[in-house]
Amino acid sequence: MDLGEMQKEIAVMKIGGAILKTSGDLSLVKNIVQNYCPKPTVLVFSAFSNLSRQLREIAFLARNSGLTAATEKFSNVEQNLLQFVDSSLGSTNLAAQSKSELNSLFEEFEKILFGISVTKELTPRTLDRVLSFGEYFSTTILASYLKSQEIDAEFCDAKQIIKTDSNYGMARPIYEQTRSEVVSKLLPLLEKSNLVFTQGFIGSTTEDIITTMGFESSSLTALLIANILDTKEVIFWTDVEGIRTADPKIVDSTSLIPYLSFDYATIASLNGLKLIHPAMIDYFKMKPQTSYIYRSAFKPENGETYIVQTTTAQPKMILVSEPCYLFENAQPENTNTLAKTKFELKSADSNLFAIEFVERFDTNQKLINIVTALNFEPKILAEITEKKFKEIIFFLCFAENKIAKFFVENDKVKEFVNELHRYI
Numbered sequence: 001m002d003l004g005e006m007q008k009e010i011a012v013m014k015i016g017g018a019i020l021k022t023s024g025d026l027s028l029v030k031n032i033v034q035n036y037c038p039k040p041t042v043l044v045f046s047a048f049s050n051l052s053r054q055l056r057e058i059a060f061l062a063r064n065s066g067l068t069a070a071t072e073k074f075s076n077v078e079q080n081l082l083q084f085v086d087s088s089l090g091s092t093n094l095a096a097q098s099k100s101e102l103n104s105l106f107e108e109f110e111k112i113l114f115g116i117s118v119t120k121e122l123t124p125r126t127l128d129r130v131l132s133f134g135e136y137f138s139t140t141i142l143a144s145y146l147k148s149q150e151i152d153a154e155f156c157d158a159k160q161i162i163k164t165d166s167n168y169g170m171a172r173p174i175y176e177q178t179r180s181e182v183v184s185k186l187l188p189l190l191e192k193s194n195l196v197f198t199q200g201f202i203g204s205t206t207e208d209i210i211t212t213m214g215f216e217s218s219s220l221t222a223l224l225i226a227n228i229l230d231t232k233e234v235i236f237w238t239d240v241e242g243i244r245t246a247d248p249k250i251v252d253s254t255s256l257i258p259y260l261s262f263d264y265a266t267i268a269s270l271n272g273l274k275l276i277h278p279a280m281i282d283y284f285k286m287k288p289q290t291s292y293i294y295r296s297a298f299k300p301e302n303g304e305t306y307i308v309q310t311t312t313a314q315p316k317m318i319l320v321s322e323p324c325y326l327f328e329n330a331q332p333e334n335t336n337t338l339a340k341t342k343f344e345l346k347s348a349d350s351n352l353f354a355i356e357f358v359e360r361f362d363t364n365q366k367l368i369n370i371v372t373a374l375n376f377e378p379k380i381l382a383e384i385t386e387k388k389f390k391e392i393i394f395f396l397c398f399a400e401n402k403i404a405k406f407f408v409e410n411d412k413v414k415e416f417v418n419e420l421h422r423y424i
Contacts, residue, residue: 010190010229011038014200014222017046017138018239019297023087026145028297032237033151036300039194042186042229043153044222045142046200047134048084051077052215058113059122059130067117071110078106081137088145098144102137109133124168128202128212132159135199142197154189154196161185162203162221164211171203171211172279173220178203179228186225198225213279220277226290227283233291236275241296242305243275246318250414251421256303259311262288271372271403272319276307285309314375316424318417321370323410326393367410368393371417375402380423391416 013036019028033043054077062070081102089095112130116122139155146153161181164171189196200218203211213220219236226234244254260268262284269276275294284292284307292307373381378397381404385395394407408416 009038009040010231011041011233011235012044012222012226012229012231013037013041013235013237014044014219015046015297016218016236016238017049017051019049019237020046020138021049023084026088026142028237029142029145030149030151032297033146033195036235037195040190041195042190042222042225043195043197044200044218044225045135045139045197046218047138048141051138052131052134052201055109055130055134056127059116059127062113062116063120063122067114070113070117074106074110074113078102081141084141085144088141089148092148094144094148098141101140105133105136105140125166125209128168128171129210131212132202132210135202139197139199146195146197152193152195154193156186156189156196156198158199158202158221159204159208159210161198162213162224163206164203164213166205166209166211168211170214171205172213173203173224174206175224177206178224182225182228187229214277216274217277217279219275220280220283223280223283223292227287230287231290233293236292236294237297238275238294239296239298241299241302242294243273245316245424246417246421247320250320250417251318252418253421255424257305257313257315257317258303259306259308259313260315261311261313262307262309264311264314265307267374267401267403268317268319271374272321272370273317316376317374318420318424319372319374320413320417321372323367323369326366326368326407368407369410369413371406371408371413371420373404373406373420376404376423384420384423388416388419 013032015029015032019025033041037043054073058070058074058077061073082099085095085098085102089098109130112126116126135158143153143155161178163174163177163181165174186196186198198221200221201212201215203213203221205211222236223234240248242256242258243260244256245251246254248254262281265273265276265284266278266281269278269281288309293304294307295304296302378399381397385392385406391408391412392406393409396405398404406416406420
């Protein structure tokens with residue numbers, strides 16, 4: 001079977017980790033496979049909910065507090081994963097096999113923690129290796145679950161097919177090499193089964209060193225594979241009903257945005273929309289005829305969002321960053337080298353830095369969130385600024401692009417965003 005024979009038939013879907021919070025949520029995967037997967041299909045999975053961030057925190061603990069603190073925290077992760085297996089597979093041979101495979105991975109992970117604790121170093125390359133375990137823990141359990149449901153599926157390790165540069169932590173795919181690996185390694189698996197699953201987020205260099213493409217990049221993996229296979233449709237299964245006017249975890253009364261243009265998606269992704277990784281935009285534009293759909297795994301019929309080449313819709317939207325520390329004039333010396341600068345403003349009088357909250361360090365600065373308002377009229381921005389003056393630490397407006405940024409204390413962001421959303 002070659003690409004020319006298969007390309008019009010293959011579907012690609014991405015299943016987000018936020019869907020898989022408990023073992024009961026694995027039934028959502030079964031529902032998607034049985035009711036929404038045309039055949040043949042490639043499924044791209046993220047690590048289970050919050051798992052990658054937990055592993056990142058454990059790695060920093062190993063560096064800063066030593067092996068005992070890190071392994072104690074990791075033992076909680078181990079128990080949660082083993083309970084996941086018990087709840088989903090029961091006392092079966094598949095459960096025993098899954099636990100054995102997980103225990104081998106746990107041992108390997110703990111060796112890396114030992115190395116970090118001894119050297120007191122955590123390089124971007126080592127951190128990528130740490131984070132990759134989230135994908136391997138998750139797909140180990142998923143493989144066993146699919147077998148338990150008598151779903152015939154083949155696993156393709158993303159490390160073997162997604163080839164990237166060596167910019168650890170934010171690696172970029174090397175398209176032609178990735179294309180060659182997808183055609184030679186993934187495509188033949190579709191001769192064995194109509195369902196192939198792989199991980200998002202991770203890849204490897206040409207020397208086979210594991211890399212990650214940045215948090216929230218599993219959708220990029222799916223899009224890259226879909227682009228290579230020239231599929232007609234890509235579905236991104238999430239825990240929300242399409243793309244909304246704000247995060248439903250913060251605002252209860254959000255509205256569906258049925259269509260987002262490529263240009264608007266670019267702006268939203270660069271300003272904090274987690275569902276779209278900025279690197280995805282180029283792949284959208286390479287295949288504008290493909291349908292790109294965001295849909296809820298919990299309520300598939302309750303609305304979806306299409307990313308399209310053009311649309312007249314210019315919706316208002318509110319985006320909230322991860323927690324950050326805010327510093328004026330200079331970044332503190334004791335910030336870790338792996339922290340990301342989420343915002344930087346330089347002027348003649350001062351410099352302003354917002355540093356992503358990765359670990360706590362010696363600072364009196366409060367945690368803040370950057371709230372970005374898209375397409376709000378200047379009158380509304382002025383009104384909300386005056387009304388919530390005490391809650392706003394800093395305000396910046398790019399009037400020409402209709403982009404406004406509010407720096408709000410972390411414990412006040414929900415109240416602020418709900419007030420701002422009333423103007424939508």
